[in-house]
Amino acid sequence: MATSTALKSKDIDLLNGPILGKVFAFVLPLMMTNVLQNLYNAADMVVVGLSNVEGAIGSIGTTSALVNMILNIFAGFAVGSSVMVARAIGEGSQKKTTEAVHTAMMVAVISGVACMAVGLFICKPVLKAMGDEGHILDLATLYTRVYFLGVPFLALTNFLISIFRAKGDTRTPLFVLTATGLLNVALNLFFVLACGMSVEGVALATTIANFTSMLVLAYILHKDTGLCHFEIRKMCIEKYALKGIFYNGLPAGIQGALFALSNIIIQSSIISINNAVCPGGSDIIDGNAAGQSVESFAYVATNSVSQAAVTFTSQHYGARKFKRIGKVMRDCYFATFLIATVISLTIVALRKQLVGIYVSNPAAIEAGCLRILILLTVYFPLAFMEVGSGILRGLNKSILSTTISLIGSCVLRIVWIATVVYALPKLEVIYLSYPLSWAVTAATHFTVSVIIRKRLMKAYPED
Secondary structure, three states, rough: OOOOOOOOOOOOOOOOOOHHHHHHHHHHHHHHHHHHHHHHHHHHHHHHHHHHHHHHHHHHHHHHHHHHHHHHHHHHHHHHHHHHHHHHHHOOHHHHHHHHHHHHHHHHHHHHHHHHHHHHHHHHHHHHHHHHEEEEEEHHHHHHHHHHHHHHHHHHHHOOOOOOOHHOOOOOHHHHHHHHHHHHHHHHHHHHHHHOOHHHHHHHHHHHHHHHHHHHHHHHHOOOOOOOOOOOOOOOOHHHHHHHHHHHHHHHHHHHHHHHHHHHHHHHHHHHHHHHHHOOOOOOHHHHHHEEEEEEEHHHHHHHHHHHHHHHHHHHOOOOOOHHHHHHHHHHHHHHHHHHHHHHHHHHHHHHHHHHHHOOOHHHHHHHHHHHHHOOOOOHHHHHHHHHHHHHHHOOHHHHHHHHHHHHHHHHHHHHHHHHHHHOOOHHHHHHHHHHHHHHHHHHHHHHHHHHHHHHHHHOOOO
């Protein structure tokens, strides 16, 4: 096919033929890409442990909720961009696709710079309010300040990946991030071992790796001759595309930020328990950070299916193939159940060895293993929650998806911390808030998405 709407060799035709195989063909490279991105932070924590600076691992761990609260704003806009580009491709519109791509890149620049400024301004007071103190506070503040200086590059990288994903190409980001991931690890070792740095060294390495990823992905998209061809001089704000990106992305960003806010509250409770059990030490903080890092690999793997659900559903929504969305739902739920079960049970079985990569203190290992055991033994409710949210976004119900997630997860967790954890301040009680909120939210997402799809089928009957 020689038309401008022809699929490139790396793009998957999502609208025709069997779906399940295409779900896995889409998800597996995306999952590996997300795992590689996650390795950035994991490598930070593992390598910084080689600096022999007390509390360095825990200090990075305490920053994750704060960092995610801010980064999830532009991550939400990246989701909105993916929805708009995928929908335009589904419609077969060159004009709408071009506008969506170049508006998305302009939004990436603006949101990245804004998030950098906010992060630099609030990092120390927020970390202090969470309970960080002494040298832990100093290390955490130093790490976040260096990290946020590179946030504009991270924003552009995420938006570029979302565009590749929207057009069905998940392999190109995989190849690029494989190379830059290796660069990140090499720079971590260089800055920490050769230059004698600590947390600031690993943050700098991540920034350089993100900058490299941004340049390479932008160059590849510039060379693309299909619908998503990118040129810097065409970057602009088109009203229709911007409205769609905000409509679909702002709720996702708010959801991610408020999720992170609830995790800040949980992190504060964990810091409080650490300060009570081992004053002056960081065993529980270090162990929780290690367990959280290990658990995050299961999350990004299952979240890959959620991103697939957004793209598949969005393209079908644009093409008005609502009946076929039922098959998309079925196959995405099956894929995420399979991936979540295999990965989570593998991590549970190897939890001591995996946590031991990060920390060596027995008390820290015990705390990390406790988190993994409670959160990952039954992990598929989280996977279902993520897929359900992605399907609703693809069905143009981003605000509804966010509302369900906030009530089912964030509010429930905050209430749990304020009541149950207040009465029983134990780590295991804190961790139980996660699987309970996942199950409630997943069931609601599924029920609502089924109802909406049936209404669309009735309103737009297919031939």
